[in-house]
Amino acid sequence: MRMYDIIAKKRDGGVLSREELAFAVNGYVAGSVPDYQMSALLMAVYLCGMTDEETAQLTDVMARSGDMVDLSAIEGIKVDKHSTGGVGDKTTLVIAPVVAACGVKIAKMSGRGLGHTGGTIDKMEAVPGTRTSLTREEFFRQVNEIGISVIGQSGQIAVADKKMYALRDVTATVGCIPLIASSIMSKKLAAGSDAILLDVTMGDGAFMKDLDSAIELARQMVAIGTAHGRKVAALITDMDKPLGHNIGNALEVAESMAVLQGKGPADLTEVCLQLASNMLLLAGKGDMAACRAMAERAIADGSAFETCCRMFAAQGGDTSVLRDPGLFRKAKYSYELTAPCAGYIRKNDVEKIGNASVLLGAGRIKKEDAIDFAAGITMHKKLGDHVEAGESICTFYADDETLFAPAEEMYRGGLVIGAEKPALPPLVYARVTAGGVEKFA
Ligand code: URA
Numbered sequence: 039m040r041m042y043d044i045i046a047k048k049r050d051g052g053v054l055s056r057e058e059l060a061f062a063v064n065g066y067v068a069g070s071v072p073d074y075q076m077s078a079l080l081m082a083v084y085l086c087g088m089t090d091e092e093t094a095q096l097t098d099v100m101a102r103s104g105d106m107v108d109l110s111a112i113e114g115i116k117v118d119k120h121s122t123g124g125v126g127d128k129t130t131l132v133i134a135p136v137v138a139a140c141g142v143k144i145a146k147m148s149g150r151g152l153g154h155t156g157g158t159i160d161k162m163e164a165v166p167g168t169r170t171s172l173t174r175e176e177f178f179r180q181v182n183e184i185g186i187s188v189i190g191q192s193g194q195i196a197v198a199d200k201k202m203y204a205l206r207d208v209t210a211t212v213g214c215i216p217l218i219a220s221s222i223m224s225k226k227l228a229a230g231s232d233a234i235l236l237d238v239t240m241g242d243g244a245f246m247k248d249l250d251s252a253i254e255l256a257r258q259m260v261a262i263g264t265a266h267g268r269k270v271a272a273l274i275t276d277m278d279k280p281l282g283h284n285i286g287n288a289l290e291v292a293e294s295m296a297v298l299q300g301k302g303p304a305d306l307t308e309v310c311l312q313l314a315s316n317m318l319l320l321a322g323k324g325d326m327a328a329c330r331a332m333a334e335r336a337i338a339d340g341s342a343f344e345t346c347c348r349m350f351a352a353q354g355g356d357t358s359v360l361r362d363p364g365l366f367r368k369a370k371y372s373y374e375l376t377a378p379c380a381g382y383i384r385k386n387d388v389e390k391i392g393n394a395s396v397l398l399g400a401g402r403i404k405k406e407d408a409i410d411f412a413a414g415i416t417m418h419k420k421l422g423d424h425v426e427a428g429e430s431i432c433t434f435y436a437d438d439e440t441l442f443a444p445a446e447e448m449y450r451g452g453l454v455i456g457a458e459k460p461a462l463p464p465l466v467y468a469r470v471t472a473g474g475v476e477k478f479a
Pocket of ligand 1: 122123203212217218219221222245
C-alpha cells in the first residue's frame with residue numbers, strides 16, 4: 039500500500055477502506071507518513087468529505103492509536119460529556135457535580151482552552167492547589183469513593199488525534215464535519231464511559247455557524263458512538279452569546295459555584311439543567327421530567343455544591359474560594375468599557391469577546407504561555423440588552439494595564455449598538471439521538 043495512492047483515491051472522491059485509513063493514520067503516528075502527505079489527505083477529506091462508514095472507521099483507528107481506558111474497575115454506569123467549545127462555557131463545573139450528586143459516576147477527562155475558547159482544566163487550576171493530573175489508581179479510587187473526578191486528558195489518549203489536530207490547525211482543515219466528529223469521538227471512545235452527552239455549540243463563537251451543520255455534526259457523532267455500543271445524545275446549544283456573565287478562569291469558577299448554590303444567571307442555570315437532565319436520562323435514572331426534577335433537587339438541597347467541594351478537596355484544591363469566591367486572588371487592575379451611544383446591543387461577536395479575554399491574559403496566545411487566572415471579563419450587558427450612552431457594558435480585569443487597549447479594540451470590533459431590539463436566539467435549538475432530531479426552535 040502507498041500513501042500516494044490513498045491521497046489520490048480520496049482526491050478523486052473515492053471511499054477509503056479501514057485498511058487504507060489505518061495505513062495513513064498509524065503511519066503518521068509512527069513517523070513513516072510525513073506531515074506533507076497527511077496534510078494532503080486531510081485537505082482531500084476536507085474537500086471531498088467522508089461517508090458515515092469511513093468516518094466511523096477513521097474514528098476507531100484514531101481511538102486505538104493510544105490507550106483505551108478501561109473504567110470497569112469503577113462500579114456503575116459512567117457518563118461523560120463533551121462540549122465542542124465556547125466562550126464562558128463553564129457547564130462541566132456545574133453539571134458534573136449535579137449528575138454525581140444524583141448517583142451517576144463521573145470519571146471525566148477534560149481539555150484546556152483552545153484559541154478563543156476556554157477549557158475546564160484551566161478553570162479547575164484557578165482553584166489554588168488543585169491537581170488535574172492523577173495516577174490511574176488515584177482517579178479510580180476517587181470516583182469509587184466520592185463518585186466524581188475530572189482530570190486532564192493523558193497524552194496517551196487518541197495519540198493520532200493530538201498529532202492530526204495540530205496539523206489541521208495550521209493547514210486550514212479544522213472546520214470539516216467528519217474530521218471534527220472523528221477527532222472528538224476518538225477521544226470520547228478511548229476515555230471509556232458507557233454514555234456520552236455531546237454539547238454541540240452553534241453560533242458566531244462556535245465551530246458550527248448554522249443549525250444544519252450543527253445537526254449534521256451531532257448526527258455523525260451520535261452515529262459513531264452508537265455504533266461502538268455507547269449511549270449517546272447531543273444537544274445543540276447557542277453560542278451567539280457567552281453563557282452567563284463571566285469569562286476568565288477564576289471568574290468562571292465563581293459563577294459556576296453561584297449556579298450550584300442556586301443563585302447563578304438564568305441562562306447558564308437553564309442550559310446546565312438541560313445538559314444534566316440529559317446525562318441522567320442516558321444513565322437510566324428515569325424519564326426526562328424525573329431527571330430534570332432530580333437535577334433541580336441536587337442544586338436546591340446543596341448536595342451538588344457539596345459534591346463539587348468534595349471533588350476539589352480530594353484533588354488538593356482550596357475549597358475556601360468555592361465557598362467564598364471573594365477569596366480568589368484579584369487582578370491588579372480593572373477597566374470599564376462603556377457604551378458610545380444609547381440603544382440595544384444588536385451584535386456582540388462571541389469569538390471577539392473570547393479573543394479579548396485571551397488578550398487580557400485569561401487564555402494562551404502561544405501554547406507555552408502561562409494563564410493569569412484572575413484575568414477576564416464580566417459582562418454587564420449582553421446581546422439584546424439596552425444600554426445608555428456612557429453606561430458600562432463590561433469590566434475588564436488584568437494584571438497589566440497596557441492589555442486593556444488591545445482587548446478593548448478587539449471587543450469593540452464585534453459590538454454593534456442600534457435602535458431596534460434584536461431577535462434573541464434560543465438557549466437550546468435541538469436534541470439529536472440515534473432515534474432522530476427533535477427541534478426546539
Ligand atoms: N474539538 C476537538 O477536539 N476536535 C476538533 O476537531 C474540533 C473541536
